[in-house]
Amino acid sequence: MHKKIFTIILILITATAVSQNYKGTIEGINESGFHKILLSPEVRSASVSNLNYFRILDSKKNEVPYVLLNEESTMQSSFSPFTFQTINNAKDSITTIIIENKNKLKQDHFTLKMANTKVKKTFTISGSNDKKEWYGLATNQLFLGLNEAEKTTVEQTFSFPLTDYAFIKFEFNNKNSLPLQILEVGVYNNLYSLVSQVEISNFKIKNNTDKEKKTTQLTVSFSMPQHIESMTFDIDNEVFLRDAKILVNKTRTIKKRIEPYQEQVFNFVLHSGTHNNFELPFIFEKEIIIEIENNDNPPLNIKQLKFFQKPLYVICNLKSGETYEAIIDSTLQKPIYDLVNFKASFNTDLPQARITNLKKLNTQNKSSANKSFWQTNAFMWLCILLAIVVISYFALGLLKDLKK
Missing domain, CATH: 2.60.120.260 (Galactose-binding domain-like)
Known part of the structure; x- marks a missing residue:
C-alpha cells in the first residue's frame, strides 16, 4: 500500500516539475500587415488537435491576436x-x-x-x-x-x-x-x-494478409498522432469491389482488469469504378488499422495510400523586421481576441507566413530557478508526501489499538 502511494506521488511531482511545450519560428514576413499562416499537420499534432493551446508571441513575449480560418470547397x-x-x-x-x-x-x-x-x-x-x-x-x-x-x-x-x-x-x-x-x-x-488539402506525411505501412480470415490489414503508423480528415487509395487491380473498415486500438477495464480491443470507426467500399477518395469522421490517432475483406479474391495491389487534412490557417497582424514565435502550451486556455468579431471582413488573399523549426521543449518550471526550494512545487509535494506518511502511521496505530 505504501509503495503504491509513493509511486503515485512521485509521478505527480515529476509531472508538476516538468512541462512539455513546443516552440517554432514564424518566417516569411516581408511586409507589415495581416498575414495568413498555415497550421501544418506537425503543428496540429503537437497541439493534440486542440488549438486552445496555440499562441503567437512577439520579441517581448506579448501575445499577438489571431483568428482561425477554415478554407473549404465553395460553390460559385x-x-x-x-x-x-x-x-x-x-x-x-x-x-x-x-x-x-x-x-x-x-x-x-x-x-x-x-x-x-x-x-x-x-x-x-x-x-x-x-x-x-x-x-x-x-x-x-x-x-x-x-x-x-x-x-x-x-x-x-x-x-x-x-x-x-x-x-x-x-x-x-x-x-x-x-x-x-x-x-x-x-x-x-x-x-x-476546390481547396487543395494538406497531405500528411511521415508514416509507415505494414501489410499483412490473413489467408484463414481472408482479410488484408494495413497497419498505418505515424510519427506523432495525426488528425486525419480524408484518405485516397491508388489501386493497381483492374476490377474489384471490397468492403473495408478502419480500426483503432483501445483499452477497457473489465472487472478491474485492463484489456486491449479494436474499435471500428469507419466503414467504406473500395470500388474499381470510383476514385476511392473518402471523407473520414474525426480521427486523431498515432496508429490506425485498415482491414480489407478479400473473400476468395487475391489481395489488392495498393500502389499508394495518402492521408489529408483540410487546410487550417490563422490570420494575424505582423510587422516586418519583428521576430515572432509560435508556441503550444497545454496549460493554456482558449484565447479571447477582439479579432474574432471581424473574421468575415478579412480578405483570404493575404501574404503567407510559415511556422518553421517546431521543437518539443522539456523545460522545468521557468520560475523555479529563481525561487528558494521551499517556494517550489517539489517542496509542496514533499510536504504532501510527509503528511500522508504521518497520517498513515497514526492510522495503522489506531487500527492495532482497535484490534486489541
Missing part, C-alpha cells in the same frame, strides 16, 4: 448569357422574347434579368428549330413581378420541360400592364472551387 455561380430578340407587338398586346440556343443544349430553365417591376402577367413558352413552326412547352403561366430594394434590376428564373430546341420563345401578355424591359437572358452554372 457563373452566368452564361444567351442571344435573344425582343419584339413588342402593341396591336396584340404581346411582348415576344426569342432566345437562340444555337448549340442545341439541353435546357429546362432560363433566367431573365429585367428592370424592376411589380406587374402581374401571364406568359407562354414554346420551342422551335426553324423559327417557323412552334411547339408548346408551357401555357398560361402566371408571373408576379419582383423588385430589388437596393438595385434597379431583378432576376426571375422560368422553368419548363427539358428540351433542346434551337429557339425558345417567351410570350408575355400586356393587356393588363405595360411591357417588361428585358436586359439579359441566360443560365447560371454552379462551379465548385
Whole structure:
C-alpha cells in the first residue's frame, strides 16, 4: 500500500516539475500587415488537435491576436448569357422574347434579368428549330413581378420541360400592364472551387494478409498522432469491389482488469469504378488499422495510400523586421481576441507566413530557478508526501489499538 502511494506521488511531482511545450519560428514576413499562416499537420499534432493551446508571441513575449480560418470547397455561380430578340407587338398586346440556343443544349430553365417591376402577367413558352413552326412547352403561366430594394434590376428564373430546341420563345401578355424591359437572358452554372488539402506525411505501412480470415490489414503508423480528415487509395487491380473498415486500438477495464480491443470507426467500399477518395469522421490517432475483406479474391495491389487534412490557417497582424514565435502550451486556455468579431471582413488573399523549426521543449518550471526550494512545487509535494506518511502511521496505530 505504501509503495503504491509513493509511486503515485512521485509521478505527480515529476509531472508538476516538468512541462512539455513546443516552440517554432514564424518566417516569411516581408511586409507589415495581416498575414495568413498555415497550421501544418506537425503543428496540429503537437497541439493534440486542440488549438486552445496555440499562441503567437512577439520579441517581448506579448501575445499577438489571431483568428482561425477554415478554407473549404465553395460553390460559385457563373452566368452564361444567351442571344435573344425582343419584339413588342402593341396591336396584340404581346411582348415576344426569342432566345437562340444555337448549340442545341439541353435546357429546362432560363433566367431573365429585367428592370424592376411589380406587374402581374401571364406568359407562354414554346420551342422551335426553324423559327417557323412552334411547339408548346408551357401555357398560361402566371408571373408576379419582383423588385430589388437596393438595385434597379431583378432576376426571375422560368422553368419548363427539358428540351433542346434551337429557339425558345417567351410570350408575355400586356393587356393588363405595360411591357417588361428585358436586359439579359441566360443560365447560371454552379462551379465548385476546390481547396487543395494538406497531405500528411511521415508514416509507415505494414501489410499483412490473413489467408484463414481472408482479410488484408494495413497497419498505418505515424510519427506523432495525426488528425486525419480524408484518405485516397491508388489501386493497381483492374476490377474489384471490397468492403473495408478502419480500426483503432483501445483499452477497457473489465472487472478491474485492463484489456486491449479494436474499435471500428469507419466503414467504406473500395470500388474499381470510383476514385476511392473518402471523407473520414474525426480521427486523431498515432496508429490506425485498415482491414480489407478479400473473400476468395487475391489481395489488392495498393500502389499508394495518402492521408489529408483540410487546410487550417490563422490570420494575424505582423510587422516586418519583428521576430515572432509560435508556441503550444497545454496549460493554456482558449484565447479571447477582439479579432474574432471581424473574421468575415478579412480578405483570404493575404501574404503567407510559415511556422518553421517546431521543437518539443522539456523545460522545468521557468520560475523555479529563481525561487528558494521551499517556494517550489517539489517542496509542496514533499510536504504532501510527509503528511500522508504521518497520517498513515497514526492510522495503522489506531487500527492495532482497535484490534486489541
